[in-house]
Amino acid sequence: MIQKINTFFDVQQLLKKFGFIIYFKDKADMYEMMEQEIKSLYDYRLISKDEYLKCRLIISQRRSK
Template sequence: MNTLYDVQQLLKKFGIYVYVGKRLWDIEVMALELDHLHESKVITKEEFLQAKLVLKHEHRIEENKTKDNNI
């Protein structure tokens, strides 16, 4: 799992589609959904950790874009 698309596909397997309208918010909601899947033990620890890493990376990119646009 290397991209945000991969995380979306993982969530899609469980019928979870996330679209809030702002990419940063989408990433945050996906992280919450991953937490719930992990707590329910329907995804492996490896899937969970890899997906969280991808989301953290994408979240950082989006925050930097926001900061750059505000300067």
């Protein structure tokens, strides 16, 4: 199930495929929850290592803005 992940929207769509729609008023909490869910998907081998690392990178970049 490898897909191109280039933007924050792509990360959201990946999570949505697995039934996760994450939205919090506090952006820091939202990014933290997204990272936790991405890690869970990777731990259960539902996404590849490349997808996992790319998602973490994109979330980290968004968090630093």
